[in-house]
Amino acid sequence: MEYLPDFDLLRPKTVDEALALRRENPEARLLAGGTDLIVNVRRGIVDPKAVIDINGIADLRTITSPDGGGLRIGAAVTLAELLEDRRISEDYPALCEAAAEVAAASHREVATLGGNLCLDTRCLYYNQSEWWRSANSYCLKHRGDVCHVAPSGKQCFAAFSGDLAPAVLVLGGTVEIAGPNGGRTVPLGEIYEDDGAAHLRLAEDEILTAVHLPAAPPGRSGYAKARVRAAIDFPLAGAAIALRQEGGVLEDLRVALTGTNSCPILIAGTDRLVGETVGEEVAEKLATMLPKQIQPMSSTFTPPGYRRKVVANLVRALFRHLTEAP
Amino acid sequence: MAKSILRLTVNGSGREDAVPANMLLVDYLREVAGLTGTKIGCDGGECGACTVLVDGRSRLSCISLAHTCAGRQVETVEGCATDGRLSLVQKGFHEKLGSQCGYCTPGMIMAASGLLRRNPRPSEAEIRAALSGNICRCTGYVKIIEAVQAAAEGTT
Known part of the structure; x- marks a missing residue:
């Protein structure tokens, strides 16, 4: 039998109950779909004393349209549910396309929006079995002293690999976080840090409960992803773009990437391209903005130089696609 | 490890078993319920051999806790x-020779059954998408797709 290490399984019915359990069990881990957590527990890189199953919290499972416009999507809404919701496929195509690109159909039945946003960072030296890692004296992210990707430094370079975060970033999404002192709502980008060993700025007693998307902006959005095994893999790199053009002139442009750093990256300076005429020249200018803002490392089977080229190609191709006549 | 009572329905029959919190669904099915048709192929939800249906939707039983x-x-x-x-x-699968060594077959059959319930007439692309998380080590994919197409057409 392949038993997992011992832990208590707690199944709260409300956010308040979950927060109380979080306070009582500081080392507990939240379980939604389990497609990331359970695998990591099996590999021995996560050893929770308690697991809090949040699937029974009704408030986290709904998609609602608030009065002020936009959408509120509960953190435990599954990717399959996201894909079946017409409000999302019609108004927020980047989010829908990103959800469709996550793993395979059976994963998407249980994997959740919140889980994908809070996905653990990944690395060749980390997502391995216990015997593999022990033979390598472990690594900086878990039990070890050395980052095998950058042995001279003291930073972990495991890559953020969630597909949905760049889409939420370009769509201007905010996240609702419940905590002991009430809730707070912050732009998604604020919950991340570019540090592979501590990439989430969420306190141990906080829970990401929902994503708010502002009223659908006019214009188009999309997501493109490169991966080794097309059916199921995490991204080598992923790019989301939201843009608006009027008479061939760019009026708004936002670009965000995943798989290149330890957190998703909203590309700075794209506003400088607003007012330019859409075409190859702008696509090229956009591609030249990327290299200085990203830092792919040897944390995957594909070398960093290759991933830099892939990112630029993804962004160029997606930009062309979104600026062509639909 | 302390056990608690798990009540659920397996293949139409209600069950009640004392199950530890950390037991995976696949271990519960194989070791407690004695249903060894569900296979374990990898340890990370990458192969699909452990696919079962939960409330009619496909689920990877090797990365699901039984109690959930x-x-x-x-x-x-x-x-x-x-x-x-x-x-x-x-x-x-029988008529179109969709099974070779047979190890992936239970997972393939369950993933395909889940698809056909939601979408009784899937296109080839939809069949491929629904089975994309299921690996066949014998690489018999062409016959597997034909098997699901035959099932959808009811021609077997």
Whole structure:
């Protein structure tokens, strides 16, 4: 039998109950779909004393349209549910396309929006079995002293690999976080840090409960992803773009990437391209903005130089696609 | 490890078992319920051999905790045939030679059954998408797709 290490399984019915359990069990881990957590527990890189199953919290499972416009999507809404919701496929195509690109159909039945946003960072030296890692004296992210990707430094370079975060970033999404002192709502980008060993700025007693998307902006959005095994893999790199053009002139442009750093990256300076005429020249200018803002490392089977080229190609191709006549 | 009572339905029959919190659904099915048709192929949800249906939707039982299926309807490959008659999907795999070594077959059959319930007439692309998380080590994919197509057409 392949038993997992011992832990208590707690199944709260409300956010308040979950927060109380979080306070009582500081080392507990939240379980939604389990497609990331359970695998990591099996590999021995996560050893929770308690697991809090949040699937029974009704408030986290709904998609609602608030009065002020936009959408509120509960953190435990599954990717399959996201894909079946017409409000999302019609108004927020980047989010829908990103959800469709996550793993395979059976994963998407249980994997959740919140889980994908809070996905653990990944690395060749980390997502391995216990015997593999022990033979390598472990690594900086878990039990070890050395980052095998950058042995001279003291930073972990495991890559953020969630597909949905760049889409939420370009769509201007905010996240609702419940905590002991009430809730707070912050732009998604604020919950991340570019540090592979501590990439989430969420306190141990906080829970990401929902994503708010502002009223659908006019214009188009999309997501493109490169991966080794097309059916199921995490991204080598992923790019989301939201843009608006009027008479061939760019009026708004936002670009965000995943798989290149330890957190998703909203590309700075794209506003400088607003007012330019859409075409190859702008696509090229956009591609030249990327290299200085990203830092792919040897944390995957594909070398960093290759991933830099892939990112630029993804962004160029997606930009062309979104600026062509639909 | 302390056990607690898990109540759920497996292949149409209600069950009550004392199950530890850390038990995976696949271990519960194989070791407690004795249903060894569901296979374990990898340890990370990468191969699809452990696919079962939970409330009619495909689920990877090797990365699901048994207790998270409390109150749910779980279906395994043992539940497909009724009164000794193969289901349409099973017949498709039999007639179109969709099974070689057979190890991936229970997962393939359950993923395909889940698809056909939601979408009784899937296109080839939809079949490929629904089975994209299921690996066949014998690489018999062409016959597997034909098997699901035959099941959808009811021609077997």
